[in-house]
Amino acid sequence: ALALHLPDVPAEVPGASASALLPVLHHIQDALGFVPQPLVPEIAAALSLSRAEVHGVLTYYHHFRTAPAGRHVVQICQAEACRANGAEALMAHAGARLACAPGTTRADGAVTLEPVYCLGLCATGPAAMVDDQLRARVSAATVDGWATRFES
Ligand code: FES
Structure with a gap:
């Protein structure tokens, strides 16, 4: 116990x-x-x-x-300011690219993908936190880079 x-x-x-x-x-x-x-x-x-x-x-x-979380944790802000900058589409892209449904951990334990609600970077969204590092102006290409890095 x-x-x-x-x-x-x-x-x-x-x-x-x-x-x-x-x-x-x-x-x-x-x-x-x-x-x-x-x-x-x-x-x-x-x-x-x-x-x-x-x-x-x-x-x-x-x-x-x-x-338990996966080896990598990707949190993408879904609060209002980031939504106005495409955070919903970014989450959908991340789900597809990382093969991980939002709010879950991939079966192989490599990645957890989570929505979060404001990371304090509202003026420079969409914002994300990846393995405890804040990221501003996240693009689909940024997500693609994470996917490649996580597989290596
Ligand atoms: Fe996304 Fe504040 S709304 S960081």
Whole structure:
């Protein structure tokens, strides 16, 4: 079993358990790279929440993964300013070129492709983050370059 240190939450504070959930999920994802589904009951019990509440928060936020990421992680901004600069078409191109449906990890584990919602580069979109590196003005050719690099 995984030994996780979950912060103590004073039960007498109304709403304290729910407000502790996000930091706990962040802590687990930082430590493991994802939040394993089998931990949901343990988290729920530790915070006096229902499993459904924990599951709901876990799946609501795009930030959290419930499975390990691929060796390369491509995140393409789909927020408004980037959409105005072609981010939807870029995501479609990336899905085809990387052979990976948005929001999934390719079966061989090479690539995870994810939508994200604003990377702070709104004036120079479409923006992306590739293996933790921010990229501005991403084009289809940029994506093609990643695809080639990931296969080598
Ligand atoms: Fe894409 Fe802000 S909208 S970086």
